[in-house]
Structures are given as structure tokens and as C-alpha cells.
Amino acid sequence: MSSAGESNAATVRVALPYHLRNLAKVEGDVLLEVAAPVTIRAVLDALEARYPMLRGTIREYETGQRRAFLRFFVCEEDWSLESPDKALPDAVAAGKEPLLILGAIAGG
Amino acid sequence: MSSVRVLVGTHKGAFVLNSDGRRKDWTVSGPFFAGWEIYHMKGSLVDPNRIYVSQTSGWFGQLIQRSDDGGKTWHQPGLPNEAIPAPGPPTALPNRFAYDTSPETGKPLTTHQWYDGTQHPWEFKRVWHIEPSLTDAETVYAGVEDAALFRSTDGGENWHELSGLRGHGTGPKWQPGAGGMGLHTIILDPTDPKRIYIAISAAGAFRTNDGGATWKPINKGLRSEFIPDPNAEVGHCVHHVAMHRSRPDVLFMQKHWDVMRTDDAGENWREVSGNLPTDFGFAIDVHAHEPETLYVVPIKSDSEHYPLDGKLRVYRSRTGGNEWEELAKGLPEKDCYVNVLRDAMAVDTLDDCGIYFGTTGGQVYGSADGGDSWAPIVRDLPAVLSVEVQTLN
Numbered sequence: 001m002s003s004a005g006e007s008n009a010a011t012v013r014v015a016l017p018y019h020l021r022n023l024a025k026v027e028g029d030v031l032l033e034v035a036a037p038v039t040i041r042a043v044l045d046a047l048e049a050r051y052p053m054l055r056g057t058i059r060e061y062e063t064g065q066r067r068a069f070l071r072f073f074v075c076e077e078d079w080s081l082e083s084p085d086k087a088l089p090d091a092v093a094a095g096k097e098p099l100l101i102l103g104a105i106a107g108g
Numbered sequence: 109m110s111s112v113r114v115l116v117g118t119h120k121g122a123f124v125l126n127s128d129g130r131r132k133d134w135t136v137s138g139p140f141f142a143g144w145e146i147y148h149m150k151g152s153l154v155d156p157n158r159i160y161v162s163q164t165s166g167w168f169g170q171l172i173q174r175s176d177d178g179g180k181t182w183h184q185p186g187l188p189n190e191a192i193p194a195p196g197p198p199t200a201l202p203n204r205f206a207y208d209t210s211p212e213t214g215k216p217l218t219t220h221q222w223y224d225g226t227q228h229p230w231e232f233k234r235v236w237h238i239e240p241s242l243t244d245a246e247t248v249y250a251g252v253e254d255a256a257l258f259r260s261t262d263g264g265e266n267w268h269e270l271s272g273l274r275g276h277g278t279g280p281k282w283q284p285g286a287g288g289m290g291l292h293t294i295i296l297d298p299t300d301p302k303r304i305y306i307a308i309s310a311a312g313a314f315r316t317n318d319g320g321a322t323w324k325p326i327n328k329g330l331r332s333e334f335i336p337d338p339n340a341e342v343g344h345c346v347h348h349v350a351m352h353r354s355r356p357d358v359l360f361m362q363k364h365w366d367v368m369r370t371d372d373a374g375e376n377w378r379e380v381s382g383n384l385p386t387d388f389g390f391a392i393d394v395h396a397h398e399p400e401t402l403y404v405v406p407i408k409s410d411s412e413h414y415p416l417d418g419k420l421r422v423y424r425s426r427t428g429g430n431e432w433e434e435l436a437k438g439l440p441e442k443d444c445y446v447n448v449l450r451d452a453m454a455v456d457t458l459d460d461c462g463i464y465f466g467t468t469g470g471q472v473y474g475s476a477d478g479g480d481s482w483a484p485i486v487r488d489l490p491a492v493l494s495v496e497v498q499t500l501n
Contacts, residue, residue: 019143019168025189049195052187056203057168069167103167 009035012043012088013098017070020058020101024051029098038093040072041084058101073100112456113178114464115159116472117146120490122161127485129475130354133461134485139184141173145234148451148494152240152248156498158366160248160264162235170234172202172264174495186265200265205232205252208271211335217274220254221283228252228446230274237451238295243301252292255308257320259407270320273306278325278342285309285364286410290448293349297356305374310345313361315374326374330363347390348450352399360402360429362392362450367404369429380429385416391453395478396461400428403463403479405448414445422465424479438482439473446471451494458499466492 013029021027032046048055057060058070064084067073071080075089077098091097114125121139140146141163152158161173161182172180183189185215186200207230208214222228233253241247248265250258256274258267282289293307302319305326312327325341335343345364352358361368361377365388368377381387386406395401404423408416415421419442422435446469463475470489475482 019165022142023168023171052193052198052200053171053184053189055171055198055201060169061201061204062206067167067169077147080299 009033010038010093011095012038012096014043014047015098015100016054017103019103020054023053023057027052032094034093037087038080038095039085039087040079040082040099043088043099044084046105069070069104071102071104073102109499110458112458112462113151113156113500114454114472114474114485115149115151115179115494115496115498116466116486116489117149117162117494118466118490118492119145119472122146122149122163122471123486123489125472125485129458131456131458131474132278136486137179139490140179144171146493148237148496150238150240150496151498152245153242154240155245156265156500158240158245158301160193160238160240162250164234170203170205170232170425172235172238174202174264184193184400185260185263200262202264202266205235205250205256205258205268207232207269207274208269213271213275217279220255220279220289223284227280230256233288234290236290236292237294239296242296242298249294249296249304251294251306253288253290254284255289255291255311257291257294257306259320261401269313270316272316273314273323276315276323278311281340281342282308282311283343284414290421291449293359295349295351295359298353299356303356303373305349305351307361309347310343310364312344313346313349313359314375326370327377328369328375329370329377329379330361331366332364334364348392349417350393350402352394355399358399358428360390360392360394362404364388364410365430367392369463380425382425382430384423384432389448390450391448391465393453393455393463396455396457397459398426398461401426401478402429403453404432405465407447413447418443418444418445420467422451422463422482431452435475435479435482437480438475444469449493451496452492452498454495456497456499464495464497464499466495 012034110129114333116123123138127134147162149161159175163171177197185202219227235250236498237251239249244262257270295305297303306315314323330344332344347362368383369380390405420440423432446467453465466472468491472485
């Protein structure tokens with residue numbers, strides 16, 4: 001699978017879980033301008049800059065690590081344990097596929 | 109005419125109950141923050157329209173919400189709901205509770221005791237209790253799990269730990285209670301802004317006389333059979349503490365077992381369980397106008413967290429403890445197996461004093477006559493975690 005290039009800013013789609021959509025007061029996917037290279041870190045940086053009410057809800061404040069009960073999926077693959085600096089697939093950088101953020105199933 | 113606003117935090121959202129001073133007809137607003145745990149919400153005495161909320165989730169972490177219009181609208185302090193933020197680093201981090209790790213003040217703050225007796229690092233989990241300042245609407249305190257005290261002086265935009273509490277030396281002997289190691293009680297002395305009482309499960313009660321710089325354990329007289337030294341300086345599972353505003357040296361405590369009283373600002377405690385049918389429980393509060401009248405909700409035991417014999421009862425003492433009377437009128441007579449948690453009882457300041465409590469079964473009961481009779485305000489909320497009352501003029 002090829003990866004996002006090093007050049008222009010991309011419009012990236014992010015699919016948030018229900019409670020975070022409510023918190024950000026958005027419906028449907030969020031569209032973000034993200035400078036290349038498009039990585040999970042870059043997408044989350046852009047997400048938190050545009051929607052500061054989400055700071056700390058996806059990544060821990062102190063460590064910047066993914067919160068334990070959240071997972072990231074990209075193009076039907078689990079990216080939860082990938083490096084946050086790994087370039088995302090071109091389909092994400094092109095806005096064709098979203099970065100999917102999900103709450104892990106860990107209770108009700 | 110005066111009115112009453114009851115702030116209810118539940119396992120799945122916040123609710124606001126409103127009534128006029130008669131307290132017979134109620135409106136229910138909510139859920140706010142639907143689906144999130146609302147450990148606590150409390151209004152400012154200085155500005156009753158200012159309400160602070162602890163919103164928390166195992167998935168998404170800790171958020172602080174604030175209303176400046178009496179609960180009609182909410183926002184995270186410093187983060188307007190609609191505006192696109194200006195470029196650059198944020199100036200408000202309302203949800204960041206970072207323990208003090210500075211070399212000067214944070215160095216000794218390392219570990220507490222874990223369930224198995226080993227040492228365990230402090231890990232922030234959530235805000236259990238929010239206490240607005242009595243004199244400044246922008247100043248607010250937060251008691252958190254793992255136990256520590258934080259303060260904001262900018263309306264909740266930024267929080268800083270009062271690390272003298274964890275750093276005074278006994279931290280490695282503190283241990284979590286069954287619900288975690290939470291700092292759940294914050295009492296501000298209305299006559300002395302530098303004096304604060306706090307309580308932690310399971311460490312005990314502490315007092316500062318210098319605005320939070322230094323702290324003293326105030327647990328002399330407490331006796332807890334479940335710790336190796338029943339009379340230890342710390343390690344006691346204090347469930348809640350209450351004070352009447354007119355007598356800041358007198359405190360009443362619902363300990364894990366035992367109802368206790370101090371008349372010297374916590375220097376010495378004595379048991380006042382008296383004729384209670386069981387002295388296990390969580391909630392305790394004091395009548396707004398009668399400093400010797402207090403209320404508890406006896407719970408069967410630490411193994412069975414529900415009322416005795418399936419009968420929900422409040423007990424009232426008009427003698428500052430020891431002599432208790434059962435209050436039953438309007439409360440379930442049978443088949444009631446709910447709990448009343450530590451922050452789920454509050455009083456208004458009307459005459460007669462109103463008493464309110466919420467249950468893990470989702471009922472909020474109110475009494476408009478000092479506890480003589482009770483009626484449910486609402487019956488089917490999610491499990492109630494906290495109840496606070498604002499008396500509005």
C-alpha cells in the first residue's frame with residue numbers, strides 16, 4: 001500500500017465516536033486540512049486545534065498516548081498500535097477513507 | 109419568592125430539578141452530558157448562575173464543564189463552544205489535572221499503598237468533587253482520584269495541584285477504598301479562608317490552616333478494625349464529612365463504620381453512632397438552621413450496600429449525635445435495595461429546611477419539612493452519584 005506524499009496539505013476525514021461528536025458539536029465526519037506527511041499524530045493535532053474541547057479525550061494530556069479504551073482503524077486495518085508518525089495510506093490523505101476512532105468494547 | 113435548584117449527577121448524565129419555595133411541584137431538565145458519568149456538580153455561592161461540573165468517562169477521560177447562566181448552557185472553561193480557536197498554543201487547559209512533579213515541591217510525591225500492600229504510583233483517574241470558593245466565583249477546588257487537591261483561580265480554565273497535601277509525609281500509607289483512592293470531601297471554612305478540611309478514602313481527614321501549603325492528618329479518635337493498627341494516624345476509610353457554617357470547629361463524619369464528631373476542628377473525634385440500627389453508611393449532612401441536627405442514611409454493611417430489611421430510612425439526630433430518630437414517612441417500606449452515595453445528600457436554606465438525597469436506583473427524594481416527611485421528586489433517573497442544592501432568591 002502506498003503512503004501519503006510529502007507535498008501539499010490534504011483534506012482528511014475523521015470519524016469520531018458518538019460522544020466525541022456531541023462534545024465537538026458536529027454531525028457526521030469531520031473534515032480537516034492536514035499538512036503532509038499525513039500521520040495519525042498530524043491528524044489529531046489538527047483535530048484538537050480545530051476542536052479544542054476534544055483535547056485529552058483521545059490522547060492523554062501528559063504522554064500524548066492514545067487513551068487505553070480507544071482504537072484507530074484505517075482502511076479496515078487496526079492502526080491502534082502503529083507509530084503515530086507512520087504515514088497514513090493515500091486513501092486517507094485523499095479524503096476517500098476516514099481515520100476511524102472507536103471506543104473499545106469494554107463495558108456499558 | 110425563593111426557589112430551589114437541585115443539581116443531580118448520575119451515572120449517565122446530569123439533571124437539574126427546579127421548584128419554587130413550596131417545593132411541591134418540580135420540573136426536571138436534562139440529561140445534560142448524556143451518557144457520561146457526572147461525579148459531581150456544584151454552584152457558586154458568590155454567583156449562583158456559575159455551576160461547575162465534573163464529567164468523566166473511562167473511554168474519554170476527564171472534562172470540566174461550566175455554566176454561567178444557571179444551567180441553561182454549558183462549556184468547557186476557556187473553550188467557547190462555537191468559535192474557531194485562534195492559532196497558537198492554547199491558553200486554557202480546563203481538563204488537564206497534572207500532578208506536581210517539580211523538583212522543588214513534587215519530589216517526594218511518588219507512591220501510595222496498593223491493595224496488596226505494595227507501593228503504586230499516583231495515576232490521575234477523575235474528579236470526584238468540585239468545591240467553589242465561598243468568596244470568589246473564579247476560584248474553585250477539585251478533589252481527584254488518585255487522591256490530590258487541585259485549585260483553579262481562573263474559573264476552571266487551568267488547574268494546579270496543592271501538592272503540600274500529598275507531600276506532607278504519609279502518602280505512601282494511603283490506600284484505595286473499594287471505589288478507588290478519591291479525595292471526595294472539601295470543606296471551606298467560611299470564617300477563615302486559609303482553613304480547609306478534606307477527606308480521602310482510605311487515608312482519612314486532613315486540615316490546612318495556611319491555604320493548602322501544609323496539611324495535618326486529623327484522625328485521632330477514629331478506629332478502623334480493617335487496618336493493622338486500628339488507631340493509625342492515616343489509613344481510615346472516611347466516607348463523608350459535614351459542617352454547619354456557623355460552627356466551623358464542629359464536624360460530623362460518616363466513616364466506613366461509625367458516625368463521628370469533633371468539636372475542636374478535627375483534633376479529637378468521638379463516636380456518636382448511639383442508637384443507630386447500623387452505623388455503616390456514606391451520606392451525612394447538617395440542617396441549615398440547626399447546627400445540632402444531622403442526617404444519615406444507615407446502610408446494612410460494607411458487604412451489603414442497601415438499607416436494613418429493605419426499608420429505606422433517614423435517621424435524624426437533634427442532639428448532635430448519639431440520639432437518633434427514624435424518619436420513614438414517604439420512604440419505601442419494603443423491597444428497597446438501593447444505596448445512597450457519599451455526595452448524594454444536601455440541604456437547602458429555606459425555612460423549613462429542605463433535605464434531599466439520591467439513590468443508586470435513580471430516585472431523588474426531597475423533604476420540605478426538615479425530614480418529617482419525604483416524597484420522590486423524580487423516580488427513574490440513572491444511578492445517582494451526587495446531589496447538591498442551590499437556594500435562589
